[in-house]
Amino acid sequence: MNHLSSQQDAPFFRIPSAGKTEEVVRRLIEAIDLGIFSEEDQLPSEADLASQFGVATVTVREALSLLREQGFVETRRGRKGGSFVTANFTIAHARLLEEFRRYSVFDLRDYGDERSAISGHAARLAAERATADDIEQIAKKIRIMEKATGRSEQRRADMRFHVNVAMVSQSVRLTQAEMQLQSELGMFLWIDPLDAAALNAYVNRLKTIQDAIARGDGALSSALSIDLSKKNMERVIDARLRLEATNDVTGTGDDQ
The missing domain is CATH 1.20.120.530 (GntR ligand-binding domain-like)
Structure with missing residues (x-):
């Protein structure tokens, strides 16, 4: 990568080996809180997140599951489905x-x-x-x-x-x-x-x-x-x- 094409490129520096799931969760929460991903925005696909973070797809899937449990994202099914930032996102x-x-x-x-x-x-x-x-x-x-x-x-x-x-x-x-x-x-x-x-x-x-x-x-x-x-x-x-x-x-x- 020679340049940042948009602000959304910024969160995706690679993650070290320890605590990968928790680190993916933390970075996505902070990216949302920064406004890099806004309420109702669709997050990149699991495969894209895995590639950009340098982790396995299963790690991203586990992180998204934790984010859903905490009410930060929701999963929508169908052809235009995926993981979306919830409308009432806030860090308490x-x-x-x-x-x-x-x-x-x-x-x-x-x-x-x-x-x-x-x-x-x-x-x-x-x-x-x-x-x-x-x-x-x-x-x-x-x-x-x-x-x-x-x-x-x-x-x-x-x-x-x-x-x-x-x-x-x-x-x-x-x-x-x-x-x-x-x-x-x-x-x-x-x-x-x-x-x-x-x-x-x-x-x-x-x-x-x-x-x-x-x-x-x-x-x-x-x-x-x-x-x-x-x-x-x-x-x-x-x-x-x-x-x-x-x-x-x-x-x-x-x-x-």
Whole structure:
């Protein structure tokens, strides 16, 4: 693969040997949560998923069965049948908290270091390679976030922004690395909701990155992206420490 023909190519980097079924489940859930596959979209066939993930068809079948049990996908029969994303897909807040507890502060800091390196270099290359249409696509992600009414929508818009910047870098490996980092821990950036003022400030940070990319300023684009990544991880680590201290974080529902 020499390029990403669409955002739907991004989740399909090959899976290591251990825990293959669970990893297929996790990646498909995160691809749906990112909006790469939307509600009511048909997923690729079992054979196509197996080929792209580098796993056996039976592994994909087991993963889809687990997703059906969890209510994330449904199977439709007939000539136009297959596996489809359910209309009411959402990752519940309780599930996010359960996942969040699995990660130590050390894990999160390590993630933050890698995220800074990936996002910083992707932004630098994006500034060198972006077309006018690329800039508009990045701006579109920001406009979606500005109009989002809940934390879930804001989280998806933020994830799409960063994946989009990586795609504009025209580096398959950087895009796949960004996707992998987003699928592992990106959702936790929004586990603790921002108030209106903080969200507005966050959106303005995204706009400064977009502006730097549009001007072709690679050094500034990289510096701004790295700084945003560091600020994000400070927020996530603070939420994790409070979760450890109080066994909860602010907010009780997915969109609060």
